[in-house]
Amino acid sequence: MFTCEICAEEKLVSDFFRIQGCNHSYCTNCIAKFVATKVDQNTTSITCPSSACDVVLEPQNCRSIIAQKVFDRWSEALCEAMIPSPEKFYCPFKDCSSLLINDSGEFVVESECPVCNRLFCAQCKVPWHSEKTCEAFRRSGSGESSREDVMVKNLAKDLKWMRCSVCGFFIEKLYGCDHMKCRCGHAFCYNCGATLIAGHCNRCG
Known part of the structure; x- marks a missing residue:
């Protein structure tokens, strides 16, 4: 048995997942949910859940515990991030x-x-x-x-969606902070639209 550092529950050793490069202990279920959440947030470089650890997880090492669609999206996002x-x-x-x-x-x-x-x-x-x-x-x-584009713009205004200033894609925030990362890799503030500099918004602070 071991204690998962995320859910704090006693788990069987068969549920143990070790991140290559660190010694933190997590269960496969928690890591799978953690990775899926990060992928949904368009995060490409996913690090160990511990705030004091910067070890990066690799898709291939997590493939056996995450859904195929999560693995595919994560892999595609990493490939896209390598393109200027x-x-x-x-x-x-x-x-x-x-x-x-x-x-x-x-x-x-x-x-x-x-x-x-x-x-x-x-x-x-x-x-x-x-x-x-x-x-x-x-x-x-x-x-x-076009009528369709006008409708989309009106809907985006009503629902307070933000538009990426680089690729023009509309983004809706469901939860979390205002620091957004678009599918094109551009990072911006969801509150004011300003480009993030070193992960910080100079307008909103």
Whole structure:
């Protein structure tokens, strides 16, 4: 038997989970819930639950105790985090939103999503605007002109969702502090929208 440091319950040795690199004792159930919560919060570097320990957990070491969908999301998030922010963006079609990468170094305008096969503007990050240049499109403010986009904006305003200033993705906070991390890796304050510097908001303190 051993005592889990999270739930403080006596557990069988068969429920013991050891994090490689530290000596803290947790049960598999608590670690599985801990990892799932962190993944839901878009945390890629998950450390030992102990506040005094900075040992990082690896997806492969937790694979046997976490759900497959949690493992897949965690692995994908780690892969995305390795891609420089200027090279990645997401398909602008809401029913796709696939991660796209431009690592060619070339100036790309009209492009096709390899997942949904629809055309979009790689500069404006919107569906392809065939009748306007990028400059004219931005001046016209057409990026939010569709009825669906207007509805989403109104809903976001009513529910107080925040929008990432980097990729434009709407984020809803269900619980926890105001320090948010978007799927694109941008960290910002949910209260005011300011970019976090070293995990700190200079506006809200």
